[in-house]
Amino acid sequence: MAFNSRKGFAYKSSRNPNARKPREQRQRGNKHGQYINPAKFVKVAQPVTVEEYTPEYNFLDFEVDQRIHANLARKGFVNPTPIQDKTIPLGLAGKDVVGIASTGTGKTAAFAIPILHKIMTTKDAKALIVAPTRELAMQIEDECRFMGKGGGFVGALLIGGSAYGPQLKDLRAKPRLVIGTPGRIKDHIEQGTLRLNDFNIIVLDEVDRMLDMGFVNDVKTLLSECAPERQSFYFSATMDRRVSDIIDSFSPDAQTVSVKMSDTSDNVHQDVIPYTDKHNKIEALHNLLIEPVVAKSIIFESTQRNVERLEKELQGRGFEVTAIHGGKTQGQRKRALDEFKANKVQIMIATDVAARGIDVADITHVVNYGLPQTYEDYTHRIGRAGRAGKIGYALTFVEQ
Structure with a gap:
């Protein structure tokens, strides 16, 4: 997936999201949504024990x-x-x-x-x-x-x-x-x-x-x-x-x-990635994606145009990427999803609407490159990681 050995972006320890509070009016991708306190994007995962279920039937x-x-x-x-x-x-x-x-x-x-x-x-x-x-x-x-x-x-x-x-x-x-x-x-x-x-x-x-x-x-x-x-x-x-x-x-x-469902965020390690400008932001994403532990990721952007821009940017950097959004045809979206499910591509970029209902079991990382409109959207996004009791990761880019 990665094409060089540049040092990966360190994200293992939580940062203080309130150290330099992001300016609400500069949180791109969220300008038409509610303000979300960045502290909500930080949470240490608590491994969830999957209860053994004994079915009444086979x-x-x-x-x-x-x-x-x-x-x-x-x-x-x-x-x-x-x-x-x-x-x-x-x-x-x-x-x-x-x-x-x-x-x-x-x-x-x-x-x-x-x-x-x-x-x-x-x-x-x-x-x-x-x-x-x-x-x-x-x-x-x-x-x-x-x-x-x-x-x-x-x-x-x-x-x-x-x-x-x-x-x-x-x-x-x-x-x-x-x-x-x-x-x-x-x-x-x-x-x-x-x-x-x-x-x-x-x-x-x-x-x-x-x-x-x-x-x-x-x-x-x-x-x-x-x-x-x-x-x-x-x-x-x-x-x-x-x-x-x-x-x-x-x-x-x-x-x-x-069906008893635990909080989808319980076993998802949530953290923020601070950035200061566009160049710093894309470099931080690049360094994250070349980390070996980032095995399969879905990256959320706020608009169709932003999805396409990010797709071209990452492809230009040597990453194999696929993308889905409402502007793509049914055939394009189906091919993208099939490639992602079959592990032919390990990185998918998507808008919230296009990603709804996508059920891919082995996503390790959810990356909020564009901020969600609401906290409910955020919880829906990160619920795609940490399935079946496994620890997942949700990383949100926050402007400083």
């Missing part, structure tokens, strides 16, 4: 189509995760389910297995899966494709940033599984190219993030458009009033499944 216990069992076996699935263990039986029984679980808990399989079983074994089952971002929708499609391999049904992926032509072709084939983002799905409904009145299963994945992104009316529209007699799945990392109001309105009898 995958063979679930009475699902044998093609699904075969596909799961090829991937080495034996014991379900807690959210899968608790959700799949309810899903197979036709219950409405509210799942409180974050990215990385296996929630996609928790709702996909019951849905795929019903589509593969009954003629009238049709499902709509809604995700807040293109990346998450594509990941869900990938997982459904491998779990439903050989199922003989047609699916459609409806996401923004991709051409309408192929989507219209897929819709004309009368898909029984539609996966997409709220805006593009609503576009097809308004154009008369998609009707949901006979879709009797709906999934709202990361519904809290959808509401954060302003999709509250779209979510209500999609729920209203689906068949009155339907099964509903709602998955959310948090359960605030907005989320609970929607669930209470559309699925008052839903059963809640909650």
